[in-house]
Amino acid sequence: MTSAATTGELPATWLDVPAEHPFGIQTLPYGSVVLPDGPRVGVAIGDQVLDLTSAATALLPHRTRLFAAGTLDRLLAAGPAVWAEVRAALTAWLTDERHRGTVEALLLPAADARLQLPFTVADYVDFYASEHHAANLGRMFRPDSPEPLTPNWKHLPIGYHGRAGTVVASGTPVTRPRGQRRTPEGEVVFGPSVRLDIEAELGFVVGAPASGPVPLAAFDRHVFGACLVNDWSARDIQAWEYAPLGPFLGKSFATSVSPWVVPLAALQHARVPPPPRDPRPLPYLDDDDAEPWGFDVAVEVALNGHVLSHPPFAGMYWTAAQQLAHMTVNGATLRTGDLFASGTISGPEPGQRGSLIELCWNGTEPIAMPDGGTRSFLEDEDEVVITATAPGPAGTRVGFGEVRGRIHAAPVE
Structure with a gap:
């Protein structure tokens, strides 16, 4: 089985993200965003941040617990199979028009995002x-x-x-x-x-x-x-x-x-x-x-x-x-x-x-x-x-x- 990740191709996102943007669909980095009602796990895409805590509740409910605390701690502990599952889900949400209505409502401008230490540093x-x-x-x-x-x-x-x-x-x-x-x-x-x-x-x-x-x-x-x-x-x-x-x-x-x-x-x-x-x-x-x-x-x-x-x-x-x-x-x-x-x-x-x-x-x-x-x-x-x-x-x-x-x-x- 081949995929865009293994062939070097880049899946197209329905967002208007320039091909040269360092936070394009190829990156999808994780962070912790502080909102008025508490922290959320966020994923940067272009000049926006996806509220992954809320997105998982709607689109990946069996993994909701991983993001509920608003930091990466539980996701880190889940291991490589889950990391791959979550990244694949994110890619699908941001490239498949069927998810656009749900995901668009959970995007916020990166310029407005207040970011905190994304995980608890153990050592x-x-x-x-x-x-x-x-x-x-x-x-x-x-x-x-x-x-x-x-x-x-x-x-x-x-x-x-x-x-x-x-x-x-x-x-x-x-x-x-x-x-x-x-x-x-x-x-x-x-x-x-x-x-x-x-x-x-x-x-x-x-x-x-x-x-x-x-x-x-x-x-x-x-x-x-x-x-x-x-x-x-x-x-x-x-x-x-x-x-x-x-x-x-x-x-x-x-x-x-x-x-x-x-x-x-x-x-x-x-x-x-x-x-x-x-x-x-x-x-x-x-x-x-x-x-x-x-x-x-x-x-x-x-x-x-x-x-x-x-x-x-x-x-x-x-x-x-x-x-x-x-x-x-x-x-x-x-x-x-x-x-x-x-x-x-x-x-x-x-x-x-x-x-x-x-x-x-x-x-x-x-x-x-x-x-x-x-x-x-x-x-x-x-x-x-x-x-x-x-x-x-x-x-x-x-x-x-x-x-x-x-x-x-x-x-x-």
């Missing part, structure tokens, strides 16, 4: 999967080392366990953190971070739980979809605290995520092989003979409306499937709502770096701004917007929306 893990990013930081901080990468970097996906409670939805203001830092003169002081940074990343949202290791081949049986992540980083706090246990307060104050979760099913045309690995990974991480789980995602980073860089996700050394396999290989449990992020996405060119510390080369090469000023690290009231798209069927682009955040001043002591 949060952040990785360090870009060889270019890791090598850049190695050259900055270990300039005398013959090798910019640490000895373990090409043997395993390095990561740290973050703080789920400070993962926030796009648009939530980010207050400049305070903490300990060491001045260039060697004095240890307490106060607001003066080296506040961004990290453009892709996050992966876990649906079906697991009580033990998740092998590479089981990746899509447990991961529901992907979203954009900005892992805000206080570089000065981080530099003073990280030895020997890694990031803590320099990362835990805020992590912003996009409000739309793009299902893995929408990213099938974006799958690409990862870069060659040398040395070959140990068997549980070895994907040479497996289905590729690299993704060709084009990211854009803008500061105050000025585009700074275009990081390419396709060059990430470690894939999300390898990250998940490593994260669980020791027997760690996997819970519905777990979020794990790729780490900073950076490419080989200066205009492809996904963090300010790389773009300004640790402050030695300030970034020129259109107003004539410069930036090395973030100032109060700066706004960062990260967007991304990926290849879809029939020449379309699959959109991720945006993750946006504005810096507010640290509280007065």
Whole structure:
């Protein structure tokens, strides 16, 4: 049996959605929309949002419970067979004129939609999967080392366990953190971070739980979809605290995520092989003979409306499937709502770096701004917007929306 999804064709929708729209029928991302009478699960289509909670009551009644709470939590837990069923139903509703009368009444303008965190974040893990990013930081901080990468970097996906409670939805203001830092003169002081940074990343949202290791081949049986992540980083706090246990307060104050979760099913045309690995990974991480789980995602980073860089996700050394396999290989449990992020996405060119510390080369090469000023690290009231798209069927682009955040001043002591 063939379908539009397997042949690369794009089913026609009865909505007036331009073929180039990143939230066309090829995408159908899920979010949580706050309405006056409570939250609803929403699905973006063009410049509108479908109230899936109400649509399911009318058109998919045996699945009503999945959407009743207005978040993605129950849908995530339902597993891949149900994910496929719901996506097929959505596609049918939006392409078959017989459903038009019911569905049209449940569409609202996206511009009017107030979006919240779409799922309950159970645990949060952040990785360090870009060889270019890791090598850049190695050259900055270990300039005398013959090798910019640490000895373990090409043997395993390095990561740290973050703080789920400070993962926030796009648009939530980010207050400049305070903490300990060491001045260039060697004095240890307490106060607001003066080296506040961004990290453009892709996050992966876990649906079906697991009580033990998740092998590479089981990746899509447990991961529901992907979203954009900005892992805000206080570089000065981080530099003073990280030895020997890694990031803590320099990362835990805020992590912003996009409000739309793009299902893995929408990213099938974006799958690409990862870069060659040398040395070959140990068997549980070895994907040479497996289905590729690299993704060709084009990211854009803008500061105050000025585009700074275009990081390419396709060059990430470690894939999300390898990250998940490593994260669980020791027997760690996997819970519905777990979020794990790729780490900073950076490419080989200066205009492809996904963090300010790389773009300004640790402050030695300030970034020129259109107003004539410069930036090395973030100032109060700066706004960062990260967007991304990926290849879809029939020449379309699959959109991720945006993750946006504005810096507010640290509280007065």
